[in-house]
Amino acid sequence: MRGSDVNLVLLSILFTARGHVGEISQLNDNDLTVEHSLELTQSMNLARQELIQESCQRFPPKWSLENLPDSQFEHILVDETHKLLYCYVPKVACTNWKRILMILTGKWNDTDVLSIPAYLAHSPGMFRNLSSVPRPERDYMLDSYHKMIIVRNPFERLLSAYRNKLEGETQSAKYFQDRVGRRIIKAFRENPSNESLELGHDVTFREFALFLTNKSEEMADVTNNEHWQPITSLCHPCLIKYSLVGKYETLLEDSLLTLHTINASHIQFPRLTRTSGTSEKLYRYFSQLELPLIRKLYKLYWHDYAIFNYDLDNIVGFDLG
Ligand SMILES: *[C@@H]1O[C@H](CO)[C@@H](O)[C@H](O)[C@H]1NC(C)=O
Ligand SMILES: *[C@@H]1O[C@H](CO)[C@@H](O)[C@H](O)[C@H]1NC(C)=O
Numbered sequence: 001m002r003g004s005d006v007n008l009v010l011l012s013i014l015f016t017a018r019g020h021v022g023e024i025s026q027l028n029d030n031d032l033t034v035e036h037s038l039e040l041t042q043s044m045n046l047a048r049q050e051l052i053q054e055s056c057q058r059f060p061p062k063w064s065l066e067n068l069p070d071s072q073f074e075h076i077l078v079d080e081t082h083k084l085l086y087c088y089v090p091k092v093a094c095t096n097w098k099r100i101l102m103i104l105t106g107k108w109n110d111t112d113v114l115s116i117p118a119y120l121a122h123s124p125g126m127f128r129n130l131s132s133v134p135r136p137e138r139d140y141m142l143d144s145y146h147k148m149i150i151v152r153n154p155f156e157r158l159l160s161a162y163r164n165k166l167e168g169e170t171q172s173a174k175y176f177q178d179r180v181g182r183r184i185i186k187a188f189r190e191n192p193s194n195e196s197l198e199l200g201h202d203v204t205f206r207e208f209a210l211f212l213t214n215k216s217e218e219m220a221d222v223t224n225n226e227h228w229q230p231i232t233s234l235c236h237p238c239l240i241k242y243s244l245v246g247k248y249e250t251l252l253e254d255s256l257l258t259l260h261t262i263n264a265s266h267i268q269f270p271r272l273t274r275t276s277g278t279s280e281k282l283y284r285y286f287s288q289l290e291l292p293l294i295r296k297l298y299k300l301y302w303h304d305y306a307i308f309n310y311d312l313d314n315i316v317g318f319d320l321g
């Protein structure tokens with residue numbers, strides 16, 4: 001999409017959004033919960049892979065697999081027994097998939113996925129990742145293993161990270177507010193209160209957006225955080241040919257396909273009820289941002305949008321037409 005097209009799309013979104021405040025529809029739950037047959041899921045998976053290939057040809061990556069630094073393989077977790085590589089993306093069902101990986105790799109004994117404490121699944125050193133695998137072995141794995149990635153609408157994922165880490169009240173949220181929130185307030189709020197400066201607990205979504213789109217070197221250590229880094233930067237889908245491409249919108253079916261593919265169908269993927277009102281939330285938060293700021297944010301994630309075939313018209317939950 002050329003820059004001017006993007007502007008046009010964004011403009012129409014905002015105007016459409018303003019005109020339809022009262023009738024924003026929710027994501028269609030039927031689309032999310034219907035269990036397609038494995039064959040149908042597999043054909044969707046193959047179509048997604050083709051689309052990734054096509055976009056990658058249109059926007060060739062800067063790196064090649066040969067000169068990609070080892071650190072860039074850190075998000076790819078290894079299960080040698082089932083020949084599975086999983087590039088985990090925070091805010092896209094990664095806790096449940098890490099739990100499953102614990103079961104698959106024998107770090108947990110029974111198969112009740114939700115009985116595994118989340119902190120354990122996220123504990124450092126729990127899994128082998130591809131960054132420490134010697135080159136020849138890594139190439140072999142990349143060549144012959146199943147490779148899974150699960151993606152999500154970039155703005156939806158971004159909002160989820162903001163709400164979870166900067167608005168939240170969990171231990172992990174407090175940690176982020178202390179480490180990142182305080183710096184955001186110091187840099188982007190005029191006349192902040194002492195309390196805000198000390199706690200970093202009340203960063204607004206607009207301040208968060210200003211922070212993300214600000215290119216200052218000074219903040220680079222916190223802007224490059226896995227919770228809001230683009231999926232393409234974490235998982236390099238143009239260099240690594242993922243053979244199982246799941247989407248958050250079809251999480252259950254896609255997860256069942258992976259479990260089937262690696263012969264681990266005895267593990268039950270948790271059937272969680274989905275949070276409702278996603279589109280209302282998107283509208284509520286993104287309408288706090290001025291158009292140029294949304295445009296800058298979109299630029300940060302446009303690669304994710306293009307490669308994983310997401311549309312901006314999804315961001316507020318209705319069609320542009
Ligand atoms: C990847 O593995 C290396 C070496 O074991 C480790 O130092 C690093 O923390 C791991 N990275 C992640 C994101 O788990
Ligand atoms: C799993 O169960 C076996 C036998 O009951 C036990 O020896 C082993 O320590 C357990 N492993 C873990 C990781 O809990």
Ligand SMILES: *[C@@H]1O[C@H](CO)[C@@H](O)[C@H](O)[C@H]1NC(C)=O
Pocket residue numbers: 194
């Ligand atoms: C905020 O902190 C400054 C410097 O520590 C102090 O001078 C000021 O009185 C404080 N303001 C409030 C409202 O507590």
Ligand SMILES: *[C@@H]1O[C@H](CO)[C@@H](O)[C@H](O)[C@H]1NC(C)=O
Pocket residue numbers: 187188213214215216
């Ligand atoms: C980044 O933030 C600083 C400090 O708030 C501001 O002076 C600067 O103009 C911002 N730069 C951009 C590109 O937004």
Ligand SMILES: *[C@@H]1O[C@H](CO)[C@@H](O)[C@H](O)[C@H]1NC(C)=O
Pocket residue numbers: 263
């Ligand atoms: C799949 O798993 C079952 C039981 O765990 C085993 O009997 C079977 O041989 C496995 N099949 C393959 C292709 O690995």
